[in-house]
Amino acid sequence: MLTFNNKYIIFKDVIFKKDGSLSYRLPKELVNILKVHNSSNKICDIDDEYIKYFKNNSVFVEDDIYYNPFVKIEEANKFRLFIQLTDNCNLNCRHCFQGDKRKKSKSMSFEYIKDLIFEAINLGIYSIDFTGGEIFTLEYIDDLLIFLSNLPVRTSLFTNLAFLSENDLDAIINCSGIDNIITSIDYFDPEKHDIFRGKKGAFKSTIKNIKFLKENDVSILVNTMLLKNNRKDIMKLVKYFEKINIKTRLDTVTIKGNAKKNKDLFFINEISNYIYDIYKDLGYSDQDLYESIINSKCGVGETLLYFDCNGEFQLCPGLTSDYNEKFKIGDTLAEAIQNLNSFRISCKENSCEYHGVCTYGCRERALEYSDSIFGKDFRMCELLNSLYKNMYVL
Ligand SMILES: C[S@@+](CC[C@H](N)C(=O)[O-])C[C@H]1O[C@@H](n2cnc3c(N)ncnc32)[C@H](O)[C@@H]1O
Ligand code: SF4
Numbered sequence: 429m430l431t432f433n434n435k436y437i438i439f440k441d442v443i444f445k446k447d448g449s450l451s452y453r454l455p456k457e458l459v460n461i462l463k464v465h466n467s468s469n470k471i472c473d474i475d476d477e478y479i480k481y482f483k484n485n486s487v488f489v490e491d492d493i494y495y496n497p498f499v500k501i502e503e504a505n506k507f508r509l510f511i512q513l514t515d516n517c518n519l520n521c522r523h524c525f526q527g528d529k530r531k532k533s534k535s536m537s538f539e540y541i542k543d544l545i546f547e548a549i550n551l552g553i554y555s556i557d558f559t560g561g562e563i564f565t566l567e568y569i570d571d572l573l574i575f576l577s578n579l580p581v582r583t584s585l586f587t588n589l590a591f592l593s594e595n596d597l598d599a600i601i602n603c604s605g606i607d608n609i610i611t612s613i614d615y616f617d618p619e620k621h622d623i624f625r626g627k628k629g630a631f632k633s634t635i636k637n638i639k640f641l642k643e644n645d646v647s648i649l650v651n652t653m654l655l656k657n658n659r660k661d662i663m664k665l666v667k668y669f670e671k672i673n674i675k676t677r678l679d680t681v682t683i684k685g686n687a688k689k690n691k692d693l694f695f696i697n698e699i700s701n702y703i704y705d706i707y708k709d710l711g712y713s714d715q716d717l718y719e720s721i722i723n724s725k726c727g728v729g730e731t732l733l734y735f736d737c738n739g740e741f742q743l744c745p746g747l748t749s750d751y752n753e754k755f756k757i758g759d760t761l762a763e764a765i766q767n768l769n770s771f772r773i774s775c776k777e778n779s780c781e782y783h784g785v786c787t788y789g790c791r792e793r794a795l796e797y798s799d800s801i802f803g804k805d806f807r808m809c810e811l812l813n814s815l816y817k818n819m820y821v822l
């Protein structure tokens with residue numbers, strides 16, 4: 429049977445690869461023709477020239493499984509659904525924000541998640557990401573990746589990539605919907621990483637899996653925590669990953685869960701100059717840094733729908749009903765979308781000289797340090813201050 433290649437999605441008049449590597453704008457008339465033929469499951473009937481063109485470019489393939497690439501055009505297209513499948517984990521990290529919650533670990537059932545994904549697709553959502561805990565502790569995770577392959581969604585997986593089975597790795601490689609794998613490495617020294625992550629062998633296993641997946645063309649991003657004693661490791665890590673074409677994102681620890689018990693490892697405040705210096709040492713120009721700051725919107729209160737493993741929609745993984753009942757935005761997806769449309773979270777320090785360029789940083793940090801989700805995120809303020817002090821031209 430001639431069908432669409434499940435590596436592609438068609439959204440409005442753009443056809444793109446789920447991994448983001450290719451996109452083409454199609455003439456509207458052609459999109460309509462494809463839609464009509466696809467809905468009657470007869471894409472073979474269209475003009476020979478088109479068939480030839482799409483076959484040559486692997487957009488049409490011979491397959492037994494029918495694949496519908498069209499994203500439903502609805503208001504909800506802008507949303508990103510971020511699902512916490514479980515809070516169970518195979519590691520026990522010193523900074524993990526879940527802390528003791530994990531002792532009574534909870535997981536969503538496969539059936540429940542499948543229904544939620546179908547509901548999201550029916551509402552027009554085509555960006556669905558998964559996190560934990562550790563998602564590869566779930567029995568059904570490989571089946572979920574197979575299930576996702578034949579749906580018009582792109583997905584990012586947050587996983588420590590430690591101790592995965594061969595089947596897990598195969599499932600990742602063969603899943604057509606994966607946009608990015610976001611994993612964690614915090615030290616270049618295996619022993620230090622293992623102590624921080626609470627399990628011997630974690631470093632070796634994660635690095636081996638990163639390399640294996642990269643060799644098999646899976647896109648990887650490494651999340652690294654800025655810690656008091658890992659500055660030298662960060663330099664080596666970033667360079668090591670750069671050589672194999674992998675980006676590293678530096679992140680700061682929020683002091684909650686396990687991090688509260690290990691405060692001496694983390695910076696509490698006043699680290700923006702430290703962050704600035706690290707980026708400089710890594711060879712970033714002020715302009716690069718400025719662009720990475722202004723392009724770093726997380727979507728909280730605008731496009732992010734976070735569904736936690738208790739079955740509740742929350743503002744984000746940080747701003748949950750544990751802080752305030754108002755941060756629970758719904759019990760159902762439709763309710764969450766409706767509530768999010770009426771939420772507007774920004775920094776209300778209107779007299780701030782950076783207000784026009786600021787993306788307002790982290791609203792959980794604003795809440796922690798200035799008692800309001802509309803307050804200033806001191807780290808963002810300091811970072812912009814360091815930048816503007818040091819830049820000649822913006
Ligand atoms: C919740 S984990 C889930 C994926 C996986 N278990 C892992 O650690 O990579 C996602 C990311 O959150 C980070 N993280 C955990 N606790 C944190 C905290 N207290 N502050 C900031 N980031 C944290 C982890 O290091 C990881 O990069
Ligand atoms: S940070 Fe990730 S790997 Fe570490 S304990 Fe938490 S969920 Fe597990």
Ligand code: SF4
Nearest residue numbers: 775780786804805809
């Ligand atoms: S977060 Fe800080 S820098 Fe940004 S607008 Fe608010 S006060 Fe200004």
